[in-house]
Amino acid sequence: MGVGAILGSRMVLSYLAQYNNLTLDHLLQCLQNSDDCRRQEVERMLTPSNPPDLQLEPDRTYLRLSYRQQQRDNFLYISEEYGRLHHNALFLKRWLNREWHDIIKYAVDCSPEVRERLLLVREKSIAYCKTMRWIPLKLWAIGLLHHFDRLPNFPLPSIARLRTCRGVDILKSYGELAQAAVDFVSVGYSTEIAEALAQELGLRAECAATVSK
Numbered sequence: 001m002g003v004g005a006i007l008g009s010r011m012v013l014s015y016l017a018q019y020n021n022l023t024l025d026h027l028l029q030c031l032q033n034s035d036d037c038r039r040q041e042v043e044r045m046l047t048p049s050n051p052p053d054l055q056l057e058p059d060r061t062y063l064r065l066s067y068r069q070q071q072r073d074n075f076l077y078i079s080e081e082y083g084r085l086h087h088n089a090l091f092l093k094r095w096l097n098r099e100w101h102d103i104i105k106y107a108v109d110c111s112p113e114v115r116e117r118l119l120l121v122r123e124k125s126i127a128y129c130k131t132m133r134w135i136p137l138k139l140w141a142i143g144l145l146h147h148f149d150r151l152p153n154f155p156l157p158s159i160a161r162l163r164t165c166r167g168v169d170i171l172k173s174y175g176e177l178a179q180a181a182v183d184f185v186s187v188g189y190s191t192e193i194a195e196a197l198a199q200e201l202g203l204r205a206e207c208a209a210t211v212s213k
Contacts, residue, residue, distance in 0.1 A: 068156055131166055142157045
């Protein structure tokens with residue numbers, strides 16, 4: 001193996017190591033804020049809707065193009081938000097793997113409740129990230145079809161299909177993952193840190209309900 005390949009491998013391993021050793025403080029800095037208002041807007045966009053009845057409108061061409069442009073704008077908005085959700089889920093999974101590794105390797109003394117909540121949220125993060133692997137393919141396919149949205153007779157793909165992937169509701173599952181992470185931090189660390197995490201994940205109301213229990 002050449003020197004360049006060895007140096008390149010070390011650089012890659014060094015880059016990955018900083019995320020494998022992710023701390024909670026670093027996690028809070030890496031998360032991309034996904035507030036509840038944005039997810040509600042995405043949920044509205046993903047609600048199936050019928051195109052306007054062109055037979056009742058005098059300017060059919062304008063209405064058709066306007067509706068298709070709106071659908072394309074919604075698609076771009078959803079793509080951006082899904083990228084943010086996937087980013088947060090990946091960093092959550094890496095941090096949770098480190099937490100679980102520390103408990104197993106160093107036999108960290110913690111309560112059964114902490115172990116149970118950590119195991120639950122870790123499993124949710126792994127499952128969610130596996131599901132999100134397919135989202136780029138769906139986005140690429142629907143985005144490709146949207147390039148032809150100016151053709152009046154070309155069937156417009158429904159962006160409502162992006163609501164689920166492999167039978168999983170993307171928005172609902174993210175909310176459950178984020179809530180499980182907040183629940184774990186509230187018992188494993190402190191309510192203050194849990195509130196900070198909830199704010200970054202867009203779960204202000206949910207976190208308040210959790211902390212108050």
